[in-house]
Amino acid sequence: MKARAVDRRIQRTRQLLHGSLMALIQEKGFEALSVQDIIDQANVGRATFYAHFDSKEDLLASGIENLRASLKERQRQARSAGGSDERLFAFSRELFTHANEHRTIFRAMVGKRSGAVVQQLLQKMLVDLVREEVRGTWAEKENETPIEAVSQFIGGGLFGLLMWWGNGKMRMAVDDVDLMFRRLAIPSLKAAAR
Amino acid sequence: MKARAVDRRIQRTRQLLHGSLMALIQEKGFEALSVQDIIDQANVGRATFYAHFDSKEDLLASGIENLRASLKERQRQARSAGGSDERLFAFSRELFTHANEHRTIFRAMVGKRSGAVVQQLLQKMLVDLVREEVRGTWAEKENETPIEAVSQFIGGGLFGLLMWWGNGKMRMAVDDVDLMFRRLAIPSLKAAAR
Amino acid sequence: MKARAVDRRIQRTRQLLHGSLMALIQEKGFEALSVQDIIDQANVGRATFYAHFDSKEDLLASGIENLRASLKERQRQARSAGGSDERLFAFSRELFTHANEHRTIFRAMVGKRSGAVVQQLLQKMLVDLVREEVRGTWAEKENETPIEAVSQFIGGGLFGLLMWWGNGKMRMAVDDVDLMFRRLAIPSLKAAAR
Amino acid sequence: MKARAVDRRIQRTRQLLHGSLMALIQEKGFEALSVQDIIDQANVGRATFYAHFDSKEDLLASGIENLRASLKERQRQARSAGGSDERLFAFSRELFTHANEHRTIFRAMVGKRSGAVVQQLLQKMLVDLVREEVRGTWAEKENETPIEAVSQFIGGGLFGLLMWWGNGKMRMAVDDVDLMFRRLAIPSLKAAAR
DNA sequence: TCCTAAGCGAGACGGTACGTCTTGTCTTCCA
DNA sequence: TGGAAGACAAGACGTACCGTCTCGCTTAGGA
Helix, strand or coil, X not given: CCCCHHHHHHHHHHHHHHHHHHHXXXXXXXXXXXXXXXXXXHCCCHHHHHHHXXXXXXXXXXXXXXXXXXXXXXXXXXXXXXXXXXXCCHHHHHHHHHHHHCHHHHHHHHCHHHCHHHHHHHHHHHHHHHHHHHHHHCCCCCCCCCHHHHHHHHHHHHHHHHHHHHHCCCCCCHHHHHHHHHHHHHHHHHHHHC | CCCCHHHHHHHHHHHHHHHHHHHHHHHHCCCCCCHHHHHHHHCCCHHHHHHHCCCHHHHHHXXXXXXXXXXXXXXXXXXXXXXXXXXCCCHHHHHHHHHHHCHHHHHHHHCHHHCHHHHHHHHHHHHHHHHHHHHXXXXXXXXXXXXXXXXXXXXXXXXXXXXXXXXXXXXXXXXHHHHHHHHHHHHHHHHHHC | CCCCHHHHHHHHHHHHHHHHHHXXXXXXXXXXXXXXXXXXXXXXXXXXXXXHCCCHHHHHHHHHHHHHHHHXXXXXXXXXXXXXXXXXXXXXXXXXXXXXXXXXXXXXXXXXHHCHHHHHHHHHHHHHHHHHHHHHHCCCCCCCCCHHHHHHHHHHHXXXXXXXXXXXXXXXXXXXXXXXXXXHHHHHHHHHHC | CCCCHHHHHHHHHHHHHHHHHHHXXXXXXXXXXXXXXXXXXXXXXXXXXXXXXXXXXXXXXXXHHHHHHHHHHHXXXXXXXXXCHHHCCCHHHHHHHHHHHCHHHHHHHHCHHHCHHHHHHHHHHHHHHHHHHHHHHCCCCCCCCCHHHHHHHHHHHHHHHHHHHHHCCCCCCHHHHHHHHHHHHHHHHHHHHC
């Protein structure tokens, strides 16, 4: 399948917008951004923006989708490698590492000025990842704690932890916070599977 | 000290606003509301609204404050009664019950249209309650998982669970969802305290 | 009837807008103006503009209404003074004089950059004035050239003349162009009344 | 010189555009049309449109040019035939007849929704035709009413009449309205020539 | 027969103005 | 004097058009 020139142009525009969004989030936070800010930064026309995305929230969601995909891939690889406890929530290491590496943008997204839409999206993504994990761990049977409930609990918890880590100064090492998460989450999971 | 008539008038205005907010949240969700909507419903002047509250978020926060106070009180009573496992997270029963009794407004606040500010406030409140609980359970020592981290994890998890319960049809009984929460949260807490 | 303070405020806003429109028409012509230009000049909010007028055309029309009223009054006075030929189209003197006195704005309204809406409004106004005159001159009878047709012809002609006078350098004296109009229009009127 | 196929292709495009414009003017009026409407109707690319015309106004002007040419030709023939009063403004018969035959499009161009640009072009065309006539009638001498002024007056008047005829239901017969015009215009012309 | 050049459709794009909406401040006046 | 009424400046929103542009397809006319 050959990429037509026009498609390349479209991709370029979308990336310009994603890039500008990220740059501006670090500068003034997501909530404070206007569509005008974004398109000025990207040097893109207003109509063009709306041709690609419904709103700045949509643009953000599309950006977060990339992260989700990358983490999902990471998760898939880890799960195919082994099944011991250490492999449970394998994506979490990757998640904390990623956050640590992009700490400027990460702290902006998790911080006070971030706007709650961002956080809802992140939480939803985390729950997704967790659900995948839980699903792999046990086949749902009747009379048990539903997979969905467990996923929501652990995903919500992970998100809480991430917020706390990010809103503090991220002084704790990646390994430590990851360990902490696993120490909190795995007992829950086991208990629910009982 | 006698309550002056003027104070009563002020109270009346504040309650009119709170009432209108709640009524409108059920009708169209928090995000979709404008200050104009609220003051029309309350039959209150624009300037008056801003004399009492900074924004619709402020009004909401002030409303949620009541819930927090009532749950805190409930928690205090339960904790003074005993210390066994069954008493851990005693407020949760009250929380789920309350949600169940006011299910219309609760589901509106937890639903898609609720606006994320609402949810941030709720989550913050839950973390507060959990922190209180964790604090009572163990005295923080060095080298342990920090109280704050555990609280954020369990508080976040509880919020996730609540969202899931509310956004489904709340088919699950109060007792069952409460039990589920405790089955997920208590192992975490214990593990962290190790 | 006492003018309430709020009414005075509203009047002030409307006059600010009218004034800004006139100032800007001279500067860049009507067509080239945006609503934003006008409200910037007037230091007025966008919503306020639209609360008072539907569009810049509406604002203009409302401004021209004043001119029409003033010319109608002038016409009324002249007609009550006498009925000889010299009194026919008495308003025309006033019209040319007015144009001469406000030549900057007049030439802007009649010029190339004026935008055709302006001109339609002016022409309509002139036809109105002429119709009034024709009506006073003869009572319509069957089988005659209809009053309306005559009015449209002479009104259109007057407008053509005005445009020509304004778009040239208005070198011709007021008296001369007025005389010219009467020499052209009165024979038409007489012929039609035959 | 043989017409190359490429030229035929170009002509075809221009005619497609003219045709679409006319069709759409009748449908929704000139003002309401966008370039997009026109090229959709003509099934022509956007760039192609701008390769041929500067704007929809330009397209219209080019269309009206045809009418002007045809009327000019008609005028030339009539003037070479004789010089009596009956031959003065000989083109007017043709004009009214033409309008009557294409009454749908004519009424659309002269009506409320027509957009004033159309009308300016028409008026300009009429003044042109009249000027030609006046020029033929008398050689300009100093101290007389200038040819240009007379042309503007009569051209404007003719346009007023046309508008009135078209905006009414065109109930009046071609001959009658033509007669009316001549009865109004010729006395003016004579008076000016005195 | 192939090749080159032009006309063209399609449509992405930067830009500008629009008319609407909401916010938070302010002023007036009533009870 | 607290509050209802509501005018207002500010400015973001999503939509509509504009005129420019790049891209490939088609098709003629010369090689």
